Each structure stands twice: as C-alpha cells, then as structure tokens.
Amino acid sequence: MIFTSLTTIAVCALALVQGAPTSNERSWEEAYAKAESVVNQMSLEQKIGLATGMGWQKTLCVGQTHESTSPYFPSLCLQDSPLGTVLASNVTAGVSGINAAATFDRELMYKRAEIIGTESRGKGVNVQLGPSVDIFRSAVSGRGWEAFGEDPYLQGVAGSEYVKGVQSQNVIATAKHFLLNNQETNRMKSNSDVDDRTIHEIYAWPYARMIDAGLTAVMCSYNLYEDVHSCENDKLLNQILKKDMDFKGFVMSDWGATHSTVASANGGLDMTMPGDVNMGDGLSYYGKNLTAAVERGDVSEGRVTDMALRIAAAHYKVGQDKGFPEVSLKSFDRENEPEVAVTSDEHAKFVRDIGAASVVLLSNNDILPISSEGLNKIAIVGSDAGPPLLPLTTHLNEEECEYLACNDGTYAMLTCILFFLKGWGSGSVDFPYIVTPTEGISKRAGESVEVVHTYNDWDTEAAAELAKDADIAFVFSKAPAGEEFITVEGNNDRKNMTLWNNGDNLIQAVADANKNTVVVIHSTGPVLMPWIDHENIKAVVWPGLPGQETGNSLADVLFGDVNPSGRLPYTIAKNKEDYAAHISPKYNIEYTEKLALGYRHFDANDIEPLFAFGYGLSYSTFEYKKIKINTNRGKNDVLATVTAFVKNTGDVDGAEVPQAYISFPESAGEPPKVLRGFERVFIKAGQQTKVTFEFKKIDLSIWTEESGWTVPEGEYTVHVGSSSRDIHQTAAFSL
Ligand SMILES: *[C@@H]1O[C@H](CO)[C@@H](O)[C@H](O)[C@H]1NC(C)=O
Ligand SMILES: *[C@@H]1O[C@H](CO)[C@@H](O)[C@H](O)[C@H]1NC(C)=O
Ligand SMILES: CC(=O)N[C@H]1CO[C@H](CO)[C@@H](O)[C@@H]1O
Numbered sequence: 001m002i003f004t005s006l007t008t009i010a011v012c013a014l015a016l017v018q019g020a021p022t023s024n025e026r027s028w029e030e031a032y033a034k035a036e037s038v039v040n041q042m043s044l045e046q047k048i049g050l051a052t053g054m055g056w057q058k059t060l061c062v063g064q065t066h067e068s069t070s071p072y073f074p075s076l077c078l079q080d081s082p083l084g085t086v087l088a089s090n091v092t093a094g095v096s097g098i099n100a101a102a103t104f105d106r107e108l109m110y111k112r113a114e115i116i117g118t119e120s121r122g123k124g125v126n127v128q129l130g131p132s133v134d135i136f137r138s139a140v141s142g143r144g145w146e147a148f149g150e151d152p153y154l155q156g157v158a159g160s161e162y163v164k165g166v167q168s169q170n171v172i173a174t175a176k177h178f179l180l181n182n183q184e185t186n187r188m189k190s191n192s193d194v195d196d197r198t199i200h201e202i203y204a205w206p207y208a209r210m211i212d213a214g215l216t217a218v219m220c221s222y223n224l225y226e227d228v229h230s231c232e233n234d235k236l237l238n239q240i241l242k243k244d245m246d247f248k249g250f251v252m253s254d255w256g257a258t259h260s261t262v263a264s265a266n267g268g269l270d271m272t273m274p275g276d277v278n279m280g281d282g283l284s285y286y287g288k289n290l291t292a293a294v295e296r297g298d299v300s301e302g303r304v305t306d307m308a309l310r311i312a313a314a315h316y317k318v319g320q321d322k323g324f325p326e327v328s329l330k331s332f333d334r335e336n337e338p339e340v341a342v343t344s345d346e347h348a349k350f351v352r353d354i355g356a357a358s359v360v361l362l363s364n365n366d367i368l369p370i371s372s373e374g375l376n377k378i379a380i381v382g383s384d385a386g387p388p389l390l391p392l393t394t395h396l397n398e399e400e401c402e403y404l405a406c407n408d409g410t411y412a413m414l415t416c417i418l419f420f421l422k423g424w425g426s427g428s429v430d431f432p433y434i435v436t437p438t439e440g441i442s443k444r445a446g447e448s449v450e451v452v453h454t455y456n457d458w459d460t461e462a463a464a465e466l467a468k469d470a471d472i473a474f475v476f477s478k479a480p481a482g483e484e485f486i487t488v489e490g491n492n493d494r495k496n497m498t499l500w501n502n503g504d505n506l507i508q509a510v511a512d513a514n515k516n517t518v519v520v521i522h523s524t525g526p527v528l529m530p531w532i533d534h535e536n537i538k539a540v541v542w543p544g545l546p547g548q549e550t551g552n553s554l555a556d557v558l559f560g561d562v563n564p565s566g567r568l569p570y571t572i573a574k575n576k577e578d579y580a581a582h583i584s585p586k587y588n589i590e591y592t593e594k595l596a597l598g599y600r601h602f603d604a605n606d607i608e609p610l611f612a613f614g615y616g617l618s619y620s621t622f623e624y625k626k627i628k629i630n631t632n633r634g635k636n637d638v639l640a641t642v643t644a645f646v647k648n649t650g651d652v653d654g655a656e657v658p659q660a661y662i663s664f665p666e667s668a669g670e671p672p673k674v675l676r677g678f679e680r681v682f683i684k685a686g687q688q689t690k691v692t693f694e695f696k697k698i699d700l701s702i703w704t705e706e707s708g709w710t711v712p713e714g715e716y717t718v719h720v721g722s723s724s725r726d727i728h729q730t731a732a733f734s735l
Helices: 026-037 046-049 097-103 106-123 152-167 196-203 204-210 234-243 264-266 288-296 301-319 347-356 398-404 437-445 458-469 501-514 547-558 599-603
Strands: 077-079 174-177 191-193 217-220 250-253 362-363 375-380 450-454 472-479 518-521 537-542 589-590 620-636 638-648 655-657 659-663 674-678 682-683 688-696 702-705 706-708 713-725 727-733
Touching: 026 301, 046 288, 046 301, 046 599, 097 152, 097 347, 106 152, 106 347, 152 174, 152 204, 152 674, 174 234, 191 450, 191 674, 196 204, 196 234, 196 702, 204 472, 234 264, 234 288, 250 301, 264 288, 264 301, 288 301, 288 472, 375 437, 375 458, 375 501, 375 638, 437 450, 437 472, 437 547, 450 458, 458 472, 458 501, 458 674, 472 501, 472 727, 518 547, 620 713, 620 727, 638 682, 638 713, 638 727, 659 688, 674 688, 682 688
Parallel strands: 174 217, 191 589, 217 250, 375 450, 375 472, 472 518, 518 537
Antiparallel strands: 362 537, 620 638, 638 688, 655 682, 659 674, 659 713, 702 706, 713 727
C-alpha cells in the first residue's frame, strides 16, 4: 500500500469549535484558597483518586485521574506531546521544540505554545505534557529535538514562554523530565551521577525559570539519581524542586516510572501515571495501596492532602474550572470516533512562519537567495525532499512499517508511522498533511522553471546525471532519532553522527556533478560533514524539524521571501570526539564535564567547532557599536544593564540575534563564557536599533553548597555578538 499523493489528504480549513478561554489565570494564593475549599471536604479515598491514574488505555487520554462527585472535582485528562496533541486528528503538526529554540525569538516561542494550548483545550486536554527541557547533553541523544538545546539559559527562556503560552489557554503545562534524563540508552535503569552545583546551574536551571513563570506541573523521569528512582527521590522532588525552588504545583510520574507506594508518596510524587503498577495491569501503587499505607501510618494523611491540594490548585490557577470542553480524541483504537477540529488556516500559517524563522543558514557562497535570472532548471535529489511512503495518520503495525522502511520521506518531525504513537515516541503528533520540500520549491519557482527530482538515495549515478545540467541542484539528507521504546535501524539515541541513507555519498555525487549545489539537512542534531569544503557546495541549509509546512517554510528562505535568522541551539563539532559528553552504556552515567557542556566545553578547551552555538547567517550584514554598561547594584534585582547598537549594513531588511555572554570573575570557577541574554531584532536595511540586556542577580550568580546562589565579587565581562564565537563588542564591570 503506497500512498503517492499525501498532500491531497484534506488540507482542513476548519472552523474553531472550542470556546475562547474562560477566565484569567489566578495567583497561587487564590488557587490554593479555592483548592482548600474543595479538598478539605474530601475523604481520604477521594483525595487519593485525584492522585491516581485510571490506568493505561482505560480512557481516551494517555492518562486520566478519577473524578470526585461530592464535593465535585473533575477527572483530568493528560495528553502528550511537547509539540501538539497526540492521538488526535485535525490538529496542527507544528515545529519541534528544537526549532522553537532556533528562532531565538520569545514572541514566536510564546505564540507557538499559545496554539498548542488552544488546540489542547479544544480537545478537552486539561494537562498538556510539555514542554520538554531535557538539556541536549549528548549531540546524538534521542529526544534532544523535543527540547530547546544545549544551553540552560535558552532552555529556561523557551520553557517559560511555553508555560505562559499554554497556561494562557487554561491548560496545565508539564515541564519534563525531572531530572537528569539526558539519554535514551538504559533510561529506565541508569543512574545519573551529577554534582550539586552542576544540577543547579545546568539541569534544574530551566525549571527555576519556569516556576517563576507560573509552572503548574512537573513530570519526574525514568532514571535514577543517587541510586534512587527520580519519582521517589526525596532530594530531587522535596528538597530541590519543592523546597529550594518553591514549586507549588504537582509532580506526576513519567508513564510507568513509579516503583513504590510509601517511598514515592513520601519522596514527593503527587500523581502516579498512567496509574498502573506495570502499564496496563490495572493495579496501582497509589489507589488502595496508598489508602492502606495511610491507615498503617507509613504515609501521613497530611501528605495525601498536600497531593490533592497541589493538583486542585494547578487546575484552579490556570482557570480551567469553567466551561472547559469535553475530551475529543481519536485515542488508541477509536480512530473512527467523531472528533472536534482544532487546527486552522491561521495555525498553519503560523507553522509556515516559525518554520522559516527557524531555518539556520550555515554557509552561503553567493548562491542564496535564488535569483530568478537565468533560472530554468532545478534538480532535487534525496528521499528527504519527498513524500513519506506511509499515510500520515493511520495505525500500522510494525511489520508494515519495517516493510516500507520507516525512515522514508522528508523528515519534518517523525516520518515513521508505527504502533499507536506512530511517530518516534510520545513527542510526536499526527500530520494533517505535509507540504514536501519538492512541492514547496516547485510552487515557489513557478511554471517557467523545470523542477526534476529523484528520491533514490542509493543510485548516486542517477542522482549525478539528473543534477548535472540543472542551474541549481538541491541535495537533501537526514539524521533522525527518537524515544527509547521504538528503535529504528538500531537507533533511538543515534548510534553515530553520520547522515542516514547513504547521505554523504549522495551529497558528494551531486556536488561532483553540479557547481551550484545546495545541501539541505533535516536532523535532530549535529551531523558530520565530510564534504563541507567541496568547492561546488555553495550553501548548506539547516531547517531542523519544521512540521507540516516544511516545504513552504524552506522555499520562503531559499527564494528570499524571508531573510534567514535562525541560530544553532547546539554546537556542530568537526568530530564526535570533540564533544564533552557522550551516550554512556553504563549503569552509572558520570557527568564528568560538569559545567563545561556544549560551547562551554569548546571554549574551555579551545576546540574549534564546525559551526558554533548561536551561529546562523543572514542575507544581510550587521554591525555592532557603542556597547555601554550601567551597574545598578541592588535595584529591582537588576545588577547590570548593557546596551549596544546594531546596524543593518546590508541592502535587505532582516532580523539579527544579538547574544550576550558573561565571563565571571576568575575565582568563580565558571566556563569561559555563558549565555545570559539574547534578543531577535528586525532591522530595515540601513537602519540601526538599540538592544538592551538586563542582568539580574540570578544571571550573575553561581551555586555553592554552603550558601546557595551567590554573586561572586570581582570583574565580569560582557561579550555581545552574533554567536558564541563571533563576538563584536566587549565591556567589563565589577561587582
Ligand atoms: C499494591 O502494590 C503491589 C506492589 O507493591 C501490587 O502487587 C499490588 O497488586 C497493589 N495492589 C493493588 C490493589 O493495586
Ligand atoms: C550511522 O547510522 C545510520 C542509521 O542507522 C546508518 O544508516 C549509517 O550507515 C551509520 N553510519 C556509520 C558510519 O556507521
Ligand atoms: C471536522 C473535521 O474536519 N473532521 C475531520 C478530521 O479528520 C478526519 C481524518 O483524520 C476527517 O475524516 C474528518 O473529516
């Protein structure tokens, strides 16, 4: 069964049927007051009902809590994913988290999340299982693409915008996976061995920022820390999350990550998901087991009240207690159920725009944007430019998927349609349609241009033949990855950093044949580029995982309708060995790099990356001037303010992403520099704009075990530039 024209699958222009959000968010005080008035009337069993999932595949949602009838408290529906609503049709398949990060644009990050929130609400989803803020510790980690890259500051900003956007739609956002879940290999049984300072400054940092932004739920992870499972880890949940970071919402387990009754309840777990002891067995560590533990006195009733209060307060805080829609999901084997449509033309337009804004232009030797002058023929090579061979929304069993090769077609999120979650893991959603790169480019090129293509990745001779007399040749390749419970060609974490499907040979063959070769790569993370210095490769384009509008977003940038401004949210190294951290096959995963992760490690060890963190080209040029510092110790928590002027010195309008990196005083023991500010600014050709970076106490602090967050005394340097390796202006101040 091969579906040749997937794009004819209804491009739904759907009326939004869900009502508008009903009420504004409440403060935690107001939310707790409401929660107390209800929870104080509940029996022990009713409180435990809030904390216990009804079981795997027992309801339409991937997780659902029990209702309380008198006093009334609704059953809450929990549903993946960090990029939309899974197991549902008529939803938007937007850009991945890693693309949101690549925009370096707070407004786009917020707007993306607002759409995720609107659609979740429309589907009756109370608890949205995103954002993921797992730090991209290893360049080949399987789920790095769901989150926001290698830098904790960037993760903190992107995570906070996500929380604000989703919660503005009366939906509870869930930050995950707490904590130290940075690889898929052995994720159920490995122990992450990390020192306290590194935990606070790198891995817990984004959570602290999201808590400031009003975060209502956290998901604890599969792995262990200090030889204790995360979901019963007193130090992680009670001490760091709830005490040090003052988290007032609730903690749910990852699916099947609960391993006990008493230790979990006392260790800080507020809700077990999906409820079962083993997924689908109908038993539970909470439910009756928790009632018995309270009756025995092993868990206090006060602790159970705290669980129920945290859950109820989250619900009231986001204002989902009035007019919240009914659940409407396709779910597991009910794909013929009628479903509310929540996608729209407006959402699709946004996906196209943010897709274009997240394209990173890695190199460009005067070939882009494509000029229509003398353009008669375009060649497109590679399966990564074409349609998936499988339908985009159907259940298929594993044999069918393997038979048709799961990694066929353009890589826009996940193209493997497998089992019930059809993608590669719970971080995916169904595509309503997909505009392939070939379609996007052909449409934009217009009828006067001949576009020829081959999707055969293995016949390099045919590819060269096709490319040789084209005015410009695009060669596409990819490197997918995904969640642990599905393995494709032996990968979840990627086994290597090489392109898939013969990519390097294909690129080499096309470049040998055509002197205007443009390479386009869809990847979850860095890949090796042995062909990077080939003289015929005139540009390398890096669009990430852009979702349903992938071809249109790409064409917008290739033809210059959008001036690229995407930036790398991770470092692309020349060699795999250049990275600080690697996937560990051991039980005990030692985070020996400590604070020197990603670009911090490249800086500390003076290693030249292939493409630096924060890097990305524009069709214009920018000049930085007049950096100025004001120190205002103690005022509104802001210790220093830095301003600079950025001028668009080219002849096209475009956005620039000035970034501010801080060097701490020598004595602080920090890596050479760390990101502490960025701003995406749109500047017309010839114009200039002022950018301002404010550094708060937390931005200039380090974590010490003796005194917590501390501002070290001494000289700080601010570096303002357009990437971590392209610093234009520097200034110093003392605190
Ligand atoms: C209570 O938990 C144990 C595992 O510790 C499990 O075997 C048992 O079936 C559970 N009881 C119920 C009623 O779910
Ligand atoms: C890397 O892994 C991919 C995907 O499994 C595979 O296609 C490729 O051949 C591997 N490359 C090397 C050099 O092993
Ligand atoms: C209301 C609406 O447009 N529903 C559509 C949802 O998607 C399915 C296919 O997955 C269509 O058949 C429905 O028409």
